[in-house]
Amino acid sequence: MAQKPSIPKGTRDFSPIEMAKRNYIFNTIKEVFLLYGFQQIETPAMENLSTLMGKYGEEGDKLLFKMLNSGDYLKNAPAEMLEQHDYIHLIPKISEKGLRYDLTVPFARYVVMHRNDIQFPFKRYQIQPVWRADRPQKGRYREFYQCDADVVGSDSLMNEIELVGMIDEVFKRFGINVIIKINNRKVLSGIAEVIGAPDKIVDITVAIDKIDKIGLENVNAELLEKGLSQDAVDALQPLLTLSGSNEEKLATLSTLLASSEVGMKGVEELRYVLSNSEAQQPKGVVELDVSLARGLNYYTGTIIEVKAKDVAIGSITGGGRYDNLTGVFGMPGTSGVGISFGADRIYDVLNTLELYPKDTLASTKVLFVNFGEKEGAQSLQYVMKLRANGIPAEIYPDSTKMKKQMSYANDKNVAYVAMVGETEMANGTIALKCMETGEQENLTINEVISKLK
Numbered sequence: 399m400a401q402k403p404s405i406p407k408g409t410r411d412f413s414p415i416e417m418a419k420r421n422y423i424f425n426t427i428k429e430v431f432l433l434y435g436f437q438q439i440e441t442p443a444m445e446n447l448s449t450l451m452g453k454y455g456e457e458g459d460k461l462l463f464k465m466l467n468s469g470d471y472l473k474n475a476p477a478e479m480l481e482q483h484d485y486i487h488l489i490p491k492i493s494e495k496g497l498r499y500d501l502t503v504p505f506a507r508y509v510v511m512h513r514n515d516i517q518f519p520f521k522r523y524q525i526q527p528v529w530r531a532d533r534p535q536k537g538r539y540r541e542f543y544q545c546d547a548d549v550v551g552s553d554s555l556m557n558e559i560e561l562v563g564m565i566d567e568v569f570k571r572f573g574i575n576v577i578i579k580i581n582n583r584k585v586l587s588g589i590a591e592v593i594g595a596p597d598k599i600v601d602i603t604v605a606i607d608k609i610d611k612i613g614l615e616n617v618n619a620e621l622l623e624k625g626l627s628q629d630a631v632d633a634l635q636p637l638l639t640l641s642g643s644n645e646e647k648l649a650t651l652s653t654l655l656a657s658s659e660v661g662m663k664g665v666e667e668l669r670y671v672l673s674n675s676e677a678q679q680p681k682g683v684v685e686l687d688v689s690l691a692r693g694l695n696y697y698t699g700t701i702i703e704v705k706a707k708d709v710a711i712g713s714i715t716g717g718g719r720y721d722n723l724t725g726v727f728g729m730p731g732t733s734g735v736g737i738s739f740g741a742d743r744i745y746d747v748l749n750t751l752e753l754y755p756k757d758t759l760a761s762t763k764v765l766f767v768n769f770g771e772k773e774g775a776q777s778l779q780y781v782m783k784l785r786a787n788g789i790p791a792e793i794y795p796d797s798t799k800m801k802k803q804m805s806y807a808n809d810k811n812v813a814y815v816a817m818v819g820e821t822e823m824a825n826g827t828i829a830l831k832c833m834e835t836g837e838q839e840n841l842t843i844n845e846v847i848s849k850l851k
Contacts, residue, residue, distance in 0.1 A: 408532070408540030415759055419748070420543075422758045423572075423741055424525055427545050430568045431523040434560060436547050439522050441504040443529075444495045451496075453503045453726060461530045463497040463540075464489060497529040501546045502723075502736075509550060510727040518551030525741075537712075539742070548736030550723060555667060557735045558700045558719065559674045565704055565715055565737065566680040572744070573753045575707040576682040576714070580675075581690035582668050583697050583718075585651065588661015589688075592654065593633040595626055602626070603691035606638060610689070614638060637688055644672050644686045651688070664699075671700055683707075696720055702737060706747045714743045757813070763850055764814040764830070765807045766793040767800065777818045780828060780843050789850045807833060814850065 405411065412420060431438075444465060451459055471492045472480075479488045498504050501524045509516065525545045534540060547564065549557045562578060569576045590599040601624040605617050612620075617638065621631050636654060640647045648669050655661030668686060675684045682704075690701050699719030706714055717737030724732040748754055764784065766777040777793050784791035794803045807815050817829040828846055831838040841849065 406540065408534035408538075410539065410541075414761065418759050418761065419745060419754055420741070422754060423744055423748070424543075424545070426571050427568055427739055427741075428523070428525060430564055430571070431547055433567070434521075434547075434564050436521045436523040439505075439508060439524055440526060441498065441501070441508055441524070443497060443527070445498050445504055445507070447490070447494060447496045449507050450499060450503060454499055458499060461532055462499055463529045463531050464493040465495045465497070466493055499530055500528050501526060501544050501738075502548075505546070505548060506723045507727055509732065510724050510729045513729065516551075519549050519557075520551055521547070521549050523547040537742070537746075543741045545739040545741055546736060547738075548723075548734050550732055550734035553733050555670050555700070556674075558671045558702075559678070561702065561717065561735065561737050562671070562675040562684065563678050563680070565702070566678070566682045568715075568739065569704070570681045572748060574714075574744075574747055574751070577705045577707055578675075578680070578682050578684045579687040579690050579703045579705065580668065580671060580684065581687055581701045582664035583699055583701060584660050584664025585655070585668065585688065586664075586691060588655040588658035588664055589634070589637055591658040591661060593626075593630040595630050598624065598626055598630075602634070606634075606689045607691040609638065640686075640688050644676070644684070647686045647688070648672070667699060698722075700735065709747045709750050711743055711747060714740045714747060716740075760811040760813055761790060762792050762810055762812045763790045764816050764846075765803075765810070765812045766791070766816045766818065767803050768794040768797045769817070769819050770797050773818050773820070773823065776823055777816070780816070780818065780846075783843055784847065784850070787847050787851065789847065816846070 428438075447462070447464065450462055454461070475488060475491045478484075479491070505522065505524065509520065523546060525543065527541055527543050529541050532538060532540060547561070549560075562580070565576075565578055586603050587596070587599060590596045590602055593602075595602065602621065605620045605624065608620075609617050618631050621634070622628070636650070640650055642650075648665060651665050651668075652662070655665060672684060672686060687703075690703055697718035698721040701718040702716060703713045704715035705712075715737055717735070719733070719735040721733050722730055723734045724730070766781055768774045768777065774793065774797065781791045781793050794806060804815065813833060815831045815833060817831070819829075822829055822840070825840070827840045827842055829838060830841055830846055830849070
């Protein structure tokens with residue numbers, strides 16, 4: 399008995415309808431990337447493990463998919479390592495390559511390798527799959543796409559403003575109402591300083607990042623568990639309960655962080671980014687959120703996170719400023735700022751809100767019914783003329799029952815069905831039926847082209 403086919407856990411097949419939706423997402427994002435002057439690059443699915451290992455921490459290294467060397471991959475593996483199951487030291491002996499974990503480290507490698515060919519500042523985008531050997535669960539996959547855009551080689555905050563504008567443009571095109579949350583790592587460092595706990599910045603930010611999920615009381619309890627004094631927790635309260643407009647929040651931060659040089663630097667950067675982003679009159683809400691602390695050990699300045707207002711789901715876009723992207727590859731001091739759109743979560747939001755344009759799902763604009771050899775030959779000539787004018791068209795390949803051909807058109811979400819029978823051939827016309835309204839009219843091929851264009 400043949401084995402039932404399957405796919406690896408954490409991966410997915412995508413139907414034609416699902417691919418039409420996904421391509422709508424990718425194409426919309428790509429159009430905006432290009433509109434803002436970003437250039438596309440691609441990097442290999444597999445990288446040398448020496449490039450990937452040690453860049454994501456100990457846990458990240460465990461989640462890398464490693465590829466066995468070709469041929470006799472055990473030939474360089476010492477017997478004692480195999481006997482002792484010493485996989486940590488065994489991996490470099492049997493595996494030299496792995497699937498990329500994200501697009502950021504390969505991008506850093508790309509910048510270093512091609513630095514003599516790149517014009518800085520370099521604005522690049524990538525839309526490619528990545529792989530993580532994580533435990534699959536709802537919304538978390540082992541293979542998924544990232545849509546990244548980064549600017550490297552420039553310290554200017556103008557880049558952050560452009561990224562906010564780009565985010566707003568993407569979601570405006572999707573019709574998704576969003577909140578674009580902004581914070582700054584320097585502000586978080588300043589907060590840790592003024593409450594007398596600069597060594598606890600990671601514990602502080604990890605805790606306050608949960609405030610929306612677990613509430614203020616539980617955040618305070620976690621801070622005390624992490625070793626902060628009651629005085630430090632009390633001093634933190636005005637910052638955790640910031641309210642009002644962005645300008646009012648900035649004013650409060652300026653007062654509370656007045657004694658911290660790094661904190662005040664962060665406030666000034668926030669003021670510049672927020673005021674200039676608001677001056678672009680975005681459709682989405684741009685909001686200062688002091689509890690935002692994503693990627694603390696990675697980001698060094700601006701932090702960005704985007705939430706959908708009308709769907710309860712996690713972050714659908716995120717990013718920020720980093721100061722040493724390429725340092726791990728021997729090219730220190732290259733500052734950059736970037737964002738990543740969460741295509742899979744955007745897909746879920748668009749599905750929930752039913753925001754896909756109707757024509758997104760239709761791969762064929764018009765289908766010609768096949769009535770027989772002569773009629774089919776004439777219809778094929780019309781199909782070729784429509785395609786030459788950029789109109790997606792096809793002819794049903796078999797001369798079969800009308801009901802079957804119409805069902806095919808319905809299943810493919812075809813907008814129009816064209817019929818060329820003996821009468822139409824004699825008159826040089828086409829009977830064109832709109833599948834949505836049921837209306838039918840007799841037109842010449844040139845009139846059909848004008849109508850469908």
